[in-house]
Amino acid sequence: MSAETRKYFNTAAGGFVLALTTFVAFIGLWEGAVRLFDVPKIILPPPTSIAVAFWSMLQGGELPWHTAVTLYEILLGFLLGALGGLLLGFGIALSPLSERIFYPYVVAFQTVPKVAIAPIIVIWFGYGVTSKVIITATIAFFPLLANAIMGLRAAPQDQVEMMETYTASRWQVFQLVRLPQALPYIFVGLDVAIVLSVIGAIVGEFVGSKAGLGYLILQKNFNFDMAGTFAVLIVLSLIGVGVHALISFVQRRIVFWIDVSGERVTGA
Amino acid sequence: MYQPNAGLSRMSGADRRLVRISNLEKKYQTRDGKAIHALADVNLDIEEGEFVSIVGPSGCGKTTLLKILTGVLSRSSGDILIAGSRLSGPSREIGVVFQAPVLLPWRTVIENVMVPIQVQKRDRAEFESRARRLLAMVGLAGFEDKYPSELSGGMQQRVGICRALVHDPSFLLMDEPFGALDAMTRETMNEELQRIWQESKKTVLLVTHSIPEAVYLADRVIVMTPRPGRIVEVIKVDLPRPRVLAMHNTAEFGKYVSAIRRHFNSAGKLDA
Ligand SMILES: Nc1ncnc2c1ncn2[C@@H]1O[C@H](COP(=O)(O)OP(=O)(O)O)[C@@H](O)[C@H]1O
Ligand SMILES: [Mg+2]
Numbered sequence: 001m002s003a004e005t006r007k008y009f010n011t012a013a014g015g016f017v018l019a020l021t022t023f024v025a026f027i028g029l030w031e032g033a034v035r036l037f038d039v040p041k042i043i044l045p046p047p048t049s050i051a052v053a054f055w056s057m058l059q060g061g062e063l064p065w066h067t068a069v070t071l072y073e074i075l076l077g078f079l080l081g082a083l084g085g086l087l088l089g090f091g092i093a094l095s096p097l098s099e100r101i102f103y104p105y106v107v108a109f110q111t112v113p114k115v116a117i118a119p120i121i122v123i124w125f126g127y128g129v130t131s132k133v134i135i136t137a138t139i140a141f142f143p144l145l146a147n148a149i150m151g152l153r154a155a156p157q158d159q160v161e162m163m164e165t166y167t168a169s170r171w172q173v174f175q176l177v178r179l180p181q182a183l184p185y186i187f188v189g190l191d192v193a194i195v196l197s198v199i200g201a202i203v204g205e206f207v208g209s210k211a212g213l214g215y216l217i218l219q220k221n222f223n224f225d226m227a228g229t230f231a232v233l234i235v236l237s238l239i240g241v242g243v244h245a246l247i248s249f250v251q252r253r254i255v256f257w258i259d260v261s262g263e264r265v266t267g268a
Numbered sequence: 269m270y271q272p273n274a275g276l277s278r279m280s281g282a283d284r285r286l287v288r289i290s291n292l293e294k295k296y297q298t299r300d301g302k303a304i305h306a307l308a309d310v311n312l313d314i315e316e317g318e319f320v321s322i323v324g325p326s327g328c329g330k331t332t333l334l335k336i337l338t339g340v341l342s343r344s345s346g347d348i349l350i351a352g353s354r355l356s357g358p359s360r361e362i363g364v365v366f367q368a369p370v371l372l373p374w375r376t377v378i379e380n381v382m383v384p385i386q387v388q389k390r391d392r393a394e395f396e397s398r399a400r401r402l403l404a405m406v407g408l409a410g411f412e413d414k415y416p417s418e419l420s421g422g423m424q425q426r427v428g429i430c431r432a433l434v435h436d437p438s439f440l441l442m443d444e445p446f447g448a449l450d451a452m453t454r455e456t457m458n459e460e461l462q463r464i465w466q467e468s469k470k471t472v473l474l475v476t477h478s479i480p481e482a483v484y485l486a487d488r489v490i491v492m493t494p495r496p497g498r499i500v501e502v503i504k505v506d507l508p509r510p511r512v513l514a515m516h517n518t519a520e521f522g523k524y525v526s527a528i529r530r531h532f533n534s535a536g537k538l539d540a
Contacts, residue, residue, distance in 0.1 A: 158366065158368060158370045159370055159372065161335070161340050162364075162366060162370045162383075163383070163387065164339075164340045164358055165338045165339075165340055165358055165362065165364045166358070166360075166364075166383060166384040166387045166388065166435075167357075167358045167359065167360050167387060167388060168387045172387055176372070176383075176386075176387070177372065180372070180374050256374075257373040257374045257415060257417065
């Protein structure tokens, strides 16, 4: 590859062209291989049948409805869990008493794989959206709890002392130094939590549900409709990419002084 | 802990001593239970309006002494009176320049300078023009709305100097403030500091690792020993005011410098 081409691929437009070309090539290869080796549709459907399935599910209103249910569970669960995690995190970081009361439970509960309690939550709160929101909230809770505690303790001692030198009160030190210093950590927590929220909602729906994309996957799978299953997976990954991009967008604006190099991946 | 001292300028008529340090001891407790004896029996009086420099080898407790005087670090024993009252916490009348700039990266240059004004709830409009004047004085006009990350280390340090002066404190404590500056900027800053001190009649305590700088600026130079830090000698500098850069080359100036340097030839080396 010439130096000129390489330079072009490093620009935004060039990067897009590169990504698009790779994508089209990959899809083409997939389609060609499935047709050439005559792979049964039930094992691996070709991209064209996935597209057809996607389109008919979209037209029938099936996909929009289940997407809306799952999105609702993800966002509400995320908001509740993140808010709860933040509040308890602030409490623990700022009050030694609340740390002594809550922290042992936090540590104990943190080691429990949250998806393992999904069946219990479904039994307690039923097959509707409530149980999914609760499962999602439990999962989104911990990344924020942990990161809020870490973040509020991250303020460098010299910055705190500088503020105290100028007669800052405890509250002023919190407001003007500890809180801004905690924001980068909190955004890491939000990013991890929103990605986990997608998993939480789907796991909840797998355990027992009447609607949502997880429910739809099970249904399609049950009918050996692999193209339909793949179509749902596409929507799911779009949701995942979308919520992550949303958090990153807000993060870059609020925590502008931190150089966010390298995206993080959490394979949870 | 926030315990504003009474205004430092309220002095009893005859007593010109702004700071009285007697039998000051500081021991740090390390995590593995050992005690580090940082300051041993430090006794020092500073007169109102006086310029005092402190020199001493690295780790002899100069920063410790300054932190204790700002009220953020507790002493192990000893008495400190400031303007006649016992030092019990940070005061609005103190301005501090730290060894590192310690700027807040999410605040612009001007917002960093305004930190004492905001914290002490002083009149923003009044002091903002003062902040801009100070920035212009240290050669940072036009950088008011930049972020610290866009500035060199020396420029950041000068922002820190403006922050220490913005609320017009009567007592200025400086911890190796010019260490990060190049020689040219350093000389300019020395001249500016002398001018500010003469015009505003502040009391200044300057820690420096440059013996010529200490002599050039100070009425008295305090020489400290290696840990545990004690005061070994107090040298009164009787050079005429205002001091000018050319004085560096006079025999008189050289005598002061070598008198101080003697201590470090016997007691170890001075930092940097
Ligand atoms: N927070 C601390 N805990 C333990 N030891 C410390 C602490 N701060 C400083 N010291 C020790 O106290 C001594 C004096 O430190 P410092 O006042 O920073 O010296 P200087 O500013 O003269 O270089 C050093 O030996 C240093 O290691
Ligand atoms: Mg020091």
